[in-house]
Amino acid sequence: MALIVQKYGGTSVGSTERIKNVARRVAHFAKQGHRLVVVVSAMSGETNRLLALAKELSASPNPRELDVVAATGEQVTIGLLAIALEAIGLRARSYTGGQVRVLTDDAYTKARILEIDQAAMRRDLDAGTVVVVAGFQGVDAAGNITTLGRGGSDTSAVALAAALAADECQIYTDVDGVYTTDPRIVPEARRLDRVTFEEMLEMASLGSKVLQIRSVEFAGKYKVKLRVLSSFEEPEASGPGTLITYEEDEDMEQAIISGIAFQRDEAKITLMGVEDRPGIAAAILGTVAAANIDVDMIVQNIGASGMTDFSFTVNRNEYAKALEALKAANGKAFVARDIVGDNRIAKVSVVGIGMKSHVGIASRMFRALADENINIQMISTSEIKISVVIDEKYLELAVRVLHRAFELEKAAGEVA
């Protein structure tokens, strides 16, 4: 008799046939006596279709209005799923973000959830009604429609699970779990039975597209039990997927490296010859942040004679904008001898919670890349990952050699 939040992405609800499948899966759980909150995305292709219409009208559409348009995608799905559930004898009730009330800030197209009102959902759940909620959207304090940005439906699901103190949050997708890397690049890639939040966080941010990063942060923060499953199997025949666990819960032997993550659409920018003084990084990144551009890796070496080079990576779509903003600010907010960049790079990372207690991971990684003559342009490390920036043309090769170097095709425990 658990309370389960299930989330179905765009491909899982991509047609009325697929929506019927989702309804059958929900019914399967409901018949076991579970109480269900189902979060859905827009039907696949719908968000792109809507955004394309907006782009036909304006090169830079008003973001408030863009959210008004985009939010309809999920609204269609909630109504259709509720209809499908009622058609097979369940009681169901749909909620837009505003109807739940998922309160967000007013950062249109990338809003953050501030608060979720559970009152209405609780009433329905107590009455045995399946609650169907539009992912990806909310309202700000003034009642304006907001969206959480691409992939935000995962975040909606986790936030709802946290608010309702759900027993489990199940993310249904077109894969049956989290893999050691993308199986399209490495056929031997293996499904992980479990992965820690910290690893998942690194995997998500580095391009394992299974879960949206903010949803993993949220889940970790509120200790939501998160499971990734496939919606393309029959409900009765579903595998266990991948459970995302907390490091501290973990007492079984942990693999050193869990997976190889990567990110294609990156660009790097280097400010050459900036003064090596306190506040310089803040001045540079402040300029980028003011242009509303997210920065990923940041690298700064110790400089010689009071000067240093400062590099960072951004999403490729924001490369031109970032470069422009920095060139405009050069000589004012900071002084750089030159500002250069490259938008044909990719990032590859090895991720693993076990890395912390093992030496030699970095050298094994760099050695594997060197053996294939892949030049490393930037390096950045955290407690549980090592990332390198390379020429994007070597991306697939790098992922394959690293997967082999860390013997990820073997199950945990088998690795030397």
Add this chain to the structure above:
Amino acid sequence: MALIVQKYGGTSVGSTERIKNVARRVAHFAKQGHRLVVVVSAMSGETNRLLALAKELSASPNPRELDVVAATGEQVTIGLLAIALEAIGLRARSYTGGQVRVLTDDAYTKARILEIDQAAMRRDLDAGTVVVVAGFQGVDAAGNITTLGRGGSDTSAVALAAALAADECQIYTDVDGVYTTDPRIVPEARRLDRVTFEEMLEMASLGSKVLQIRSVEFAGKYKVKLRVLSSFEEPEASGPGTLITYEEDEDMEQAIISGIAFQRDEAKITLMGVEDRPGIAAAILGTVAAANIDVDMIVQNIGASGMTDFSFTVNRNEYAKALEALKAANGKAFVARDIVGDNRIAKVSVVGIGMKSHVGIASRMFRALADENINIQMISTSEIKISVVIDEKYLELAVRVLHRAFELEKAAGEVA
């Protein structure tokens, strides 16, 4: 410096190119200093697409959820139009029905407007912002999304014009005004410069699809100045359309007959041999009303020997349901010897405010039909219209001969 409510239907916003045209027309009025509230429908085809999805999931979709799905059509248009307006330098802000707050009852798929909150719109209008409102929708007191039923965007526009005490409510459509009849049937059909509310009411209910009936009732009740115009002409070259006036305002010479209206999708039901006693009509119609079916014409003749026949017409789509409900109630709510029907009928009406003070209209009408051997099955009259039910195969012929019989191809004043 007028306050104008403009309404654009589905074909007027049927593509991004058409939405740009609407934006240019709005800009044309805004530049003259007018304050504008623009009400829009879903892009043409969109509502049907959405309802078809719902029908794929259930033969009788849950009406609350149907409204959740259907309401997205207009929501897309408001966002897109606001984007288009901002793109050409106007300030614009979109409102869903719930955001305005258009409060309705909770009769999903055919809700009625109870109250409109003008506060937010006023603020925007005072700030020089164009207000873009989703037609066809509202929210009930509990915050559920409702729709006003097909064509309800006209009603939204008139209700907003009434609430805001707008100087004029302009309904843009794919025709340039109200015609004496459908030009596809009678090529000589003529645009009317003005038509009274009463006539328009009869025309709308009888099938002149220019304006939705409830919007005309609303406009009459709240004395909203209503004008029908074409959105397919250049703003600068627009004709005057057709102004809908109040009878009492009218001092110019009035044509006896303004137009020939017709309704194709009708069915008639006759209860034979029912007792001719007080309360019998209420018992029969109560049964139909309880099945949520609207009745159009109602005819009852004086009966012989205490028995009478009772006939009425319904929309063809509801024919089977009405027949079933009546047969189930026969012998309980009332007693009828037999219940028969015909779903291949049509209704043709002559409409004219001038009819009141002229005799001989009915005989001219019946004579014209008799000359073509068209049998009249039912007759119903009001102060300003005469309607007949005929076999649907004679519909076009009947409309043509009546248009000719009343010389509607000639302008008012020319008629003998």
